[in-house]
Amino acid sequence: MRWHAVCREPDVPTDFGVAALVRGHTVALFRTGDDELFALGNVDPFSGAGVISRGIVGDRRGEPTVSSPMHKQVFSLRSGKCLDEPETRLPIYPVRCRAGVVEVGTS
Amino acid sequence: MNKTLVIIGHGMVGNRLVEEIRERDSAENWRIVVLGEEPYAAYDRVGLSSYMTESTAEELSLLTSGTREDPRVELRTGVGATDIDRVTRTVSTTNGETLHYDALVLATGSRPFVPPVPGAELEGCHVYRTLEDLDGIRSAAVPGTDGVVVGGGLLGLEAADALRALGMRAHVVEVAPRLMPVQVDEGGGAVLARLVGDLGLEVHTGVATSGAHAGEHGGLGSVTLTDGTEIETGLLVFSAGIRPRDELAEPAGLPRGERGGFLVDGNCRTEDPRVWAIGECAAVRGQCHGLVAPGYRMAAAVADQLTERGNAEFPGADGATKLKLVGVDVASFGDAHGTSEGALEVVYANNAEGTYAKLVLDDDASTLLGGVLVGDASAYDTLRPLTGTALPGPPEQLMLPATQAGGPSTGVLPDEATVCSCHNVRKTDITQVIASGAAEDVAGVKSCTKAGTGCGSCVPMLKNLLDEAGVATSDALCEHFSQSRSELFEIVRATGITTFSRLIAEYGAGRGCDICKPAVASVLASSVNSHILDDEQAGLQDTNDRFLANMQRNGTYSVVPRVPGGEITPDKLITLGQVATEFGLYTKITGGQRIDMFGARVEHLPEIWRRLVDAGFESGHAYGKALRTVKSCVGTDWCRYGVQDSVTMAIRLETRYRGLRAPHKIKAGVSGCARECAEARSKDFGVIATERGWNLYVGGNGGFSPRHAELLASDLTDEELIRLIDRFLMFYIRTAERLQRTAGWIESFDSGLEHVREVVVEDSLGIAAELEAAMSRHTENYTDEWRAVLDDSEKLSRFVSFVNAPDSPDPTISFTEERGQIRPEPIDLPMPVAQPGQDQVTEEVSA
Ligand SMILES: Cc1cc2nc3c(=O)[nH]c(=O)nc-3n(C[C@H](O)[C@H](O)[C@H](O)COP(=O)(O)OP(=O)(O)OC[C@H]3O[C@@H](n4cnc5c(N)ncnc54)[C@H](O)[C@@H]3O)c2cc1C
Ligand code: SF4
Numbered sequence: 001m002r003w004h005a006v007c008r009e010p011d012v013p014t015d016f017g018v019a020a021l022v023r024g025h026t027v028a029l030f031r032t033g034d035d036e037l038f039a040l041g042n043v044d045p046f047s048g049a050g051v052i053s054r055g056i057v058g059d060r061r062g063e064p065t066v067s068s069p070m071h072k073q074v075f076s077l078r079s080g081k082c083l084d085e086p087e088t089r090l091p092i093y094p095v096r097c098r099a100g101v102v103e104v105g106t107s
Numbered sequence: 108m109n110k111t112l113v114i115i116g117h118g119m120v121g122n123r124l125v126e127e128i129r130e131r132d133s134a135e136n137w138r139i140v141v142l143g144e145e146p147y148a149a150y151d152r153v154g155l156s157s158y159m160t161e162s163t164a165e166e167l168s169l170l171t172s173g174t175r176e177d178p179r180v181e182l183r184t185g186v187g188a189t190d191i192d193r194v195t196r197t198v199s200t201t202n203g204e205t206l207h208y209d210a211l212v213l214a215t216g217s218r219p220f221v222p223p224v225p226g227a228e229l230e231g232c233h234v235y236r237t238l239e240d241l242d243g244i245r246s247a248a249v250p251g252t253d254g255v256v257v258g259g260g261l262l263g264l265e266a267a268d269a270l271r272a273l274g275m276r277a278h279v280v281e282v283a284p285r286l287m288p289v290q291v292d293e294g295g296g297a298v299l300a301r302l303v304g305d306l307g308l309e310v311h312t313g314v315a316t317s318g319a320h321a322g323e324h325g326g327l328g329s330v331t332l333t334d335g336t337e338i339e340t341g342l343l344v345f346s347a348g349i350r351p352r353d354e355l356a357e358p359a360g361l362p363r364g365e366r367g368g369f370l371v372d373g374n375c376r377t378e379d380p381r382v383w384a385i386g387e388c389a390a391v392r393g394q395c396h397g398l399v400a401p402g403y404r405m406a407a408a409v410a411d412q413l414t415e416r417g418n419a420e421f422p423g424a425d426g427a428t429k430l431k432l433v434g435v436d437v438a439s440f441g442d443a444h445g446t447s448e449g450a451l452e453v454v455y456a457n458n459a460e461g462t463y464a465k466l467v468l469d470d471d472a473s474t475l476l477g478g479v480l481v482g483d484a485s486a487y488d489t490l491r492p493l494t495g496t497a498l499p500g501p502p503e504q505l506m507l508p509a510t511q512a513g514g515p516s517t518g519v520l521p522d523e524a525t526v527c528s529c530h531n532v533r534k535t536d537i538t539q540v541i542a543s544g545a546a547e548d549v550a551g552v553k554s555c556t557k558a559g560t561g562c563g564s565c566v567p568m569l570k571n572l573l574d575e576a577g578v579a580t581s582d583a584l585c586e587h588f589s590q591s592r593s594e595l596f597e598i599v600r601a602t603g604i605t606t607f608s609r610l611i612a613e614y615g616a617g618r619g620c621d622i623c624k625p626a627v628a629s630v631l632a633s634s635v636n637s638h639i640l641d642d643e644q645a646g647l648q649d650t651n652d653r654f655l656a657n658m659q660r661n662g663t664y665s666v667v668p669r670v671p672g673g674e675i676t677p678d679k680l681i682t683l684g685q686v687a688t689e690f691g692l693y694t695k696i697t698g699g700q701r702i703d704m705f706g707a708r709v710e711h712l713p714e715i716w717r718r719l720v721d722a723g724f725e726s727g728h729a730y731g732k733a734l735r736t737v738k739s740c741v742g743t744d745w746c747r748y749g750v751q752d753s754v755t756m757a758i759r760l761e762t763r764y765r766g767l768r769a770p771h772k773i774k775a776g777v778s779g780c781a782r783e784c785a786e787a788r789s790k791d792f793g794v795i796a797t798e799r800g801w802n803l804y805v806g807g808n809g810g811f812s813p814r815h816a817e818l819l820a821s822d823l824t825d826e827e828l829i830r831l832i833d834r835f836l837m838f839y840i841r842t843a844e845r846l847q848r849t850a851g852w853i854e855s856f857d858s859g860l861e862h863v864r865e866v867v868v869e870d871s872l873g874i875a876a877e878l879e880a881a882m883s884r885h886t887e888n889y890t891d892e893w894r895a896v897l898d899d900s901e902k903l904s905r906f907v908s909f910v911n912a913p914d915s916p917d918p919t920i921s922f923t924e925e926r927g928q929i930r931p932e933p934i935d936l937p938m939p940v941a942q943p944g945q946d947q948v949t950e951e952v953s954a
Contacts, residue, residue: 007910015618016646018910019917026917029910033608033618043919048934049662050919054650058620061586067621069650069658074621 001094003103012037012102017053017066022104027093028053029102030077032064038077039095039104044068045088052090110137112413113198113208115188115355117143119152120386120402121214122169125180126876127410129173137413139180140206142198144187147238153399156431157603158241159269166635167238171883191359193379210413213369213384214406217349217397222257226319231327232343235266244344250274253340255330257316258347259286261430266346267308268432278309278338280316290428290439294456295481298463302435302482305461311336319343351388351395364390373420374412375405383409391421400424427491429484436484441477441494442467450476453502457482466490466502473497489568493524526568527558537569541576549573549591550844550855557857566594584845585622588615592770592845596630600841605635607647625649626845629732632768633840633885638895639731639768640902651730654906655892656712661920661931664712665705666692667729668719669765672739672757672777673700682722690715693928699736699774701727706929708916710908716893725891728766732846734773737761738786742779742796749779751796756825757785760794763829764836766889770843770852773836774808788816791849792832797821801828805835806860809850817860820868830879834867837878 006020012031019042020027026042030053042050047070055066057077064077074083080090094105112128114121125139143149150167158167174180183200190199191211198206219234221227233244248254254270256263259281270277279286285296286303300310314334322328322341329339351368355361361377362370368390375383375391384390385405387397396402401424411419427440445452449470456463462482469476475493480486490505498505500521522535540546540555552569553559559566583589588611590598595610604610607627611619619627628647632639639645639652651657656664668683683702687694690711692704707715716726729735737760740746742753757777767773776787777794787793793804799822807816820831843852856862865871896902907913922929 011910014646015643016905018905019908021909021912021915024918026909026919047660047662048919049660050917051650051658051662054653054658056621056624056649057618057646058587058624059618060620062617064618065620070660070662072621 001105001107003096003105006102006104009097009100009102015057017055017057019050019053020104022093023106025093025106026050027104028055028066029095029104030057030066032057032077036064037095037097037102038064039093040066040075040077040080041091041093043090044070044073045082045090046071046073110209111207112137112139112210112212113206114139114141114212114214115198116214116216116352116386116388117141117145117149117182117184118214118216118386119149119169119399120216120406121212122149122174123403123406124212124214124385124410125174125182126171127406128413129177129180130876131410131414131416132179135179137179137210140208141180141182142186142188142200142206143182143184144201145237145239146185148182148184150238152236154603155235155238155241156265156269158238159245160272161603161605164238165888166884168884169880171880172887173879173883188355191355191361191382193359193361193382196381209381211382212409213355213382213388214386215352215355215388217387218352219345220348220350221345222316222347224257224316224319226321226327227345229319229321229327230325231341232319232345235262235344235346236349241269244269244342245273247342248273248275249341252276252342253278253338254342254344255280255316255338255340256344256346258345259283259310259312260289260346260348261287261428263346264303264308264430264432264435266344267303268306270342270344271307275342276309277307278311278340279303280311280314280332282313282315284313286310286312287430287437290443291437291479291481292444292465294454295437295463295465295479298456298458298461298481299435299437302461303432306432306434316343349387349397351390353388364393364395366390366393366395368395374418375409375421376412383412385409391423396424398424398428429487436480436482438480438484438487438491439478440487440491441475443477443479445477447476455503466505468498468502472502489524526572527556532556532558534572537572538576541573541578546573547578554855554857557862566591566597584626585620587611587617587619587623590614592626592630593842595627596634596841599630599634605631605637606643607631608643619647621649622845625652625732628652629768629770633881638890638892638902640892640896640905645902645905654709654712655716655726655730655896656707657730659705659931661934662917663705663920663931664707664709665703665729666707666712666715666719667697667701667703667727668724669727669761670701670724671761671765672737672754674739674754674758679722679724682718682724686715686718689718691922691929693930697729697736700738701729701736703729706922706931708908708920709906710914710916713897713903713906717897720891720894720897725765726893728892732769732771734761734764734767734769734775736774737764738774738776738790740777740779740784742777746779746784748782749796750798751779751801753777753779753785753794753796756794756801756828759825760829760832763886764832766892767836767840767885769836769840771810771846771848773849789813790816792816792835794828800824803828803831805863806850806853808848810848814850819860819864831867833882834875834878835863837881838863838866838874841878 004022012029017028017030028040028042030038042052044051051069054069057066065074067074080092082088148170187201188198219236254275255278256267257280259279267277267279286299314332317331317333320329327341331337353369356363364370369384370390371377371384375385386402405421408419408421430437445467451468451472454465465479467477475498524534526534536556546552546555549569559569624647656666687704692706695703697703737757739753739757743749773791775792776785776790778785778787779796788804788807790807793816795802801823802821803819804816805819908917921932923932
């Protein structure tokens, strides 16, 4: 596993995603109200557009989610699973914050 | 305009009088000069406490733009009246002028009463009445230290809560043996003290302030109480009652009431037939009223007299009040202390839950005279209207705390009780439509009975009636809010909440989602008027609002500048062409006479806007649930048939309502004659010129189910037209549900357009002035959203393709060409379709 420094912690605002480019992958980074970080694939599997980072962050029955801004399917931030169509999911990436720097891991 | 009315005092009531006269004096008999001593024009003093932490002076302002622009009204702020000469009929002012009047109205309000405490003049001692007082308190507050409020009444508690909100340890000192002695009895006071204590306020009852003492720096250092307590503090706020500001009575030779105030009769007239007094400074038949509602009624009565609408009398007022502290419910109404002869009291107290309720009944226990509610005031809305009427059921049932659903218990109401007072709908009317199956939910009850379509305050009761009839209801916006959009709008309006996080914490559950966040963002946008990307608001917006552009199928955006009325100069056309060429955008003329530029990448948006803004363009809000376009024909400017100047009117309307956020997008049109070249009747509101003025049509379009707009009013002047559109749009914004278009919204009323006409044209709910005021707040606060982003580096920083590679184009975007322009390349979808065992793939990534 390799960790890639992506940005500083405050560059990922609360409940408001940003996109990052990690070794050619487009990654959507999120931070939820309780300060948990998530990294998922940025490409919406339903439309093929790189827009997941621009979705609205929220929860479904307690599970943190993001909804695709294209056609509003909702994905779990934890598992990447699409909660509306469970056969579809987004890749998820390990993410951590060290010394104020957000890092995303790839294998 | 042959007569001059001088109003002294531009507070809540003085301002209301100006509005009432402007409304009624269509003959324009009166020129109005208003003197206001404060540097601010009238503001919402009732909402003053919110100024401490949430709202701004502008948000509290009560001044409608109409007032400022009205040539009949001359408003002088920062000018006080010093003297009245009733013989020469003149008022002298602090800047040395002498004003002549034909009629004079005193609306000078009250001043805070400062008890004779030694040391009360020390620096650090404040009162709680004006914006300036609050500025002073805010800058004197030191978080983490103690602050003292003298007076445990309604205002004192508000002041103490404000100190707490500023991070101080707040003490409340009340001479009476309990808090809110005027409204609450002993039992209620005990419960109240506990609730207030739970808030973190320290309550000292039954003691007085014996002295304020200087500290090291000469300012206030400590306060002592009569029980020997000493509190080290640099901040003391007096809120120990008010005294009418009647100091002009003496020089004018006007009589005063026994306990102060300008003495006036039931018409609010002094013994001089040309001089009236209204609001807190008036002693009406000897009695002063310290609340705003009676003041407003006095203003209406005097406006009637001045415009010769009859000899309206001030009808009197009850002192019903509710405390505005979050988490501490207190309400009292009618004869709360049981002072009527033979009055009986029924008390329900639950110390475990911290609730207390008392009803005061007449001597044979059949008529409700008044009551006190502490800890849970949800029954207030049901009980207050029953004051003075026969008790509908066993009194104890009326007082039981609200049901879990959060609304007042409706089971005890008699069939004849009025549930919806706006439309006079009785309980039985509602239970009948439910029983017949005609109404299955709140929306159904609303459309069958009209209940709940007025001010909306009875909606919780409608829900309860459905619940009690065993009908499961859901108006719920989503899993996070059990309320509908219109209910949330009322909540936001009533509580002054300005953030999503507070709203969901207090009225919802969880963290929100893509349904409730944009809906609340829209409600806040129409109530709060800040930039939609300010702070927390940004994360609430749908992608379009978040990037102030319209997301298209490949993740790029389209940009539509506003072109009001469709009128555009050649130079501006050239700029659009240049920008489109430079950024490689596809261009198309839209159905609403605008030019749309497609294919913009996120990171290019700011630069595109900069070019457009420099050329004089603004955002066209083509992205939002907002006013999109006002289309127009060419009218009298060019067309040989035109009878009115449709272009100027379209530009005026588009400029007025630009940026207005609504439950759905709004489009409009203006045609210069009945030939209707602008297709105005296919719009949410359409204006068609007649020989005599304008006809206004509403509710066209309809989206999925197209509709023609219907006539709301005809032959209107420019001003009448705008006033009606103001009211129509605001009424829609307040009461429509999420994503409900004007057409569906009108249909949702039982009597459809007729109801809208009653409210909007005839003001049957008495809310027209409020709707207009809300609209002027909007128009006054408009700023171009694009420009605001360009001026704000923090917001600008979000317009990048990647946080770690801000200018790298997104590799998923590519274009082909068609008919000489770009077009999104169909996207290959090698979708990451899940296979059984995908979890392991995930693990591989994280291994
Ligand atoms: C913090 C706070 C909370 C309140 N909460 C509630 C509530 O919940 N419900 C409720 O009903 N009421 C409430 N009130 C009371 C309510 O604000 C008043 O009843 C209302 O403002 C009275 O209106 P008014 O126009 O009579 O007086 P004001 O609004 O006080 O206006 C009088 C104006 O006249 C000016 N003036 C005085 N003398 C002169 C002069 N010689 N020349 C020129 N100008 C002069 C004053 O500077 C002032 O601006 C609250 C008041 C405060 C301070
Ligand atoms: S609507 Fe009337 S005024 Fe306007 S362009 Fe058509 S014919 Fe002319």
